[in-house]
Amino acid sequence: MLTRLFNEQALLPDVQKFPGWADDSASDDSKTKDDENEHCPQGEEDLDDDMKGGSSRAHSEITGEDDEEDEEVDEEDCGEDVDGDRPKRRGPKKRKMTPERIERSKVRRQKANARERTRMHDLNSALDNLRKVVPCYSKTQKLSKIETLKLARNYIWALGEILRNGKRPDVVSYVQTLCKGLSQPTTNLVAGCLQLNSRNFLTEQCQEGSRFHMPNPAFSLHGFPYQCPRLPSPQCQSGSSGHGLRSHSYCSSYDAMYAGGASPDYNSPDYEGHHSPPVCVNGNFSHRQESVSPNTERGYHYSMHYAGLSGSRAPAAHGLAYGSGARGGGSHSENIPPFHDVHGGHERAPAYEELNAFFHT
């Protein structure tokens, strides 16, 4: 139901000031150095072709290496000077590939491969850590690498804006900021995590005054007609996203953040304290994440991070209603899975306390 929740283009017109947002694709600064390396390759050691993988054989083929590569080559000229049909190579003279050298090359290459694997694994685990501290995190359904980076960038920017402006962010702008440059599926996901529910916006705005600013009373996101849905459960919606994001159900909501109601039960076994930096939209910080719907075919859990209480108790005055959200239920839903199921343990961001303190003053 929430597919196509937000039209990305329509979502973003107001947020133009983000440095580097203008052209993500354009910033794909493909290298220039290659242009300078048009000379013929320098005497490559001829690694044996029987090494497994061998996906990048283009180079060797282009250089014209063949069975005769053991012959020493003239290193004076290159490329344009063609001796016969084949360009001459320059660079160090090729040495004979003795069996020992071949073996050493193999070993060296294998070691390099292993290092590269390790390096990429480290990179991926760093990326996983990053996933845990951006507003939407799921163990079972990860954001792609690029989406994680973009969302993290947006998130940092949004938090920075909060600090700079010294006031609570406009909700729509906040969502726009978070979703800037994200793909449609990820935008839907983030929006789903924030669950911009018109019902609550409207009721809160009408009944509780200005707990937050809604520029458009008939809530729609810059043209996106998000008409107050009557969800079976305000806490969980199922949605699907294409491409990298498999179908999932997610939850956690703006409802919960804004709905008045009982405070969460921090003594609940579900509650495990803060694991996540705050997604601060209106100043409500809390520890645990919103629940997820268990009735999904693949059990994807998406959550928004409620975070930040500097202590271990959230002030009820902020009216966080875990789980039940807009229904105003006091205790959080029994559907809420253990927090760690959705959120791996990780450290808090440093700015946490400051932000928390800020929003509680």
Add this chain to the structure above:
DNA sequence: TAGGCCATCTGGTCCT
């Protein structure tokens, strides 16, 4: 089947 995402291999470049 096309397209997106990812892991891996590989060679080039830079640095120590």
Add this chain to the structure above:
DNA sequence: AGGACCAGATGGCCTA
């Protein structure tokens, strides 16, 4: 010489 980093190529997996 060897390690770190990078980017291209390739193939596998998954989803629409």
